Amino acid sequence: MSEQKQVLEEDSSKRIDKWLSDHLEDVSRAQVQQWIREHHVSVNSKHVKSNYKIQAGDIVEWSIPEVKPATIEKENIPLSIIYEDEDLLVVNKPVGMVVHPSAGHYSGTLVNALLYHCNDLSGINGVERPGIVHRIDKDTSGLLMVAKNDKAHQHLAEQLQDKEVERTYEAIAHGVIPHDHGTIDAPIGRDPKERQRMAVTQEGKEAVTHFTVEKRFADFTHLTCKLETGRTHQIRVHMRYIEHPLAGDPKYGPRKTLPLPGQALHAKTLTFTHPANGEKLHFTVQPPEHFQDCLRQLEEAY
Template identity: 60%
Template structure:
């Protein structure tokens, strides 16, 4: 059991506990309800009902059960390995592939494939995420860096924190963006209304900066290149939605009826970082997947 304690602030007076607690950490409302139902949550030393209304100063104790142990099995999944040496791997992940196992996705992930093809992976992120330094969404394609040992892992993580890595994406977004380039500087946190989404918010958020250039304009869409300064969950998808130009094929942040594509039209095309051992700056490019190339051809014809 992992014990977590939360003190309820005055602003949450008379609000339901299961709605308040997700604002303190990355918990869903349904998860909080399960903890209450199973008796793993106490307020001021006593168990409470699901409809408990908070009082300022309430001391909430959550005994979080150990997560389900998943057996990560190496799988002979074809991978597009762009670069590999004794420290680092760069892989071009296809659209539709989950990066690492989790409940609901125990197999068929990038990690399952990496464990089959690569002998050594760093262990800093535990058995479920060996070697994984950063992630891209299931339905985003493109480049990821993977660490083969802990020293390399720490170096790559520090570079991400220091914002010295180079990460550029191509995206097709709704609407015609009039200006040629811009910077979106807007903090991102969990959406209070929907815990499965992120949102631009000043509450429990982290700074997020995205730079973008318009590559080409079409009748109702724009083709853009984005450069990440930070790396928040769903950052490009959230920021483009925030300025009124959601990524095509992304029903979570944009219209459900959009271009004919499985998942968002978003591709991690450029990845650059300093090699953990040699110090050499290395840069890699991944061409647009065929699906996005065909979409761009269709948009040109429509225009």
């Protein structure tokens, strides 16, 4: 299946490899260059080199084969483990780490690191996503629960489905949000105009995000978001929908933003019931240093 997109005036004269890697989430520039060499990318129906400068009106088309590795390699990658027992782990995922292998990301993922760390992970999601009950985006940091066996995985997945898992995120959004509290109840599905993105659509699945304003600055708002559902890119899409996109978001936000390595979004708290003993578990981790530096700079400027 191929995708295509017309180049906008504001993107004119950009290198094709840079433009496409910025456009495709979780895909590196090196991977795009490989696709270009293998003729999976064309401009105006013609194959080009990685240094081709795109022009306004160009039609860029790409078709990436889903080549899947036979096995996922164990990799000795440092992990920030917040909690671990025989049934599960809770990890603090850093910005820039993909959760599980996919096209263009066969190594360096959280799953590669988990396989090195422990021998037993649940197999419900198959060989490419062992132990992964839920995920967060590559450039979102914070807490994830990981199942070590199928029984724990099923129990945790049921809690998510039944909306019994509590997840809160810290975020920085563009603009000044006037309401101290709010709920965004808007269904999310694939963007019909751009299949690489999600959007609020009538045909989408139920999506509910609650937010609380923590601090207002001149042009930004620091807020806490609580997920009631867990759709792909939910907070990012909902904040764009109410015209307060997240700072640093390359897919849903404006180009002029804060100096961040990705969207200003951090999975700060996670609360769920232990699948074996029924104990209520609650975890909190502070945002990474670049997120906190950004808040300090906004405070000083304000």
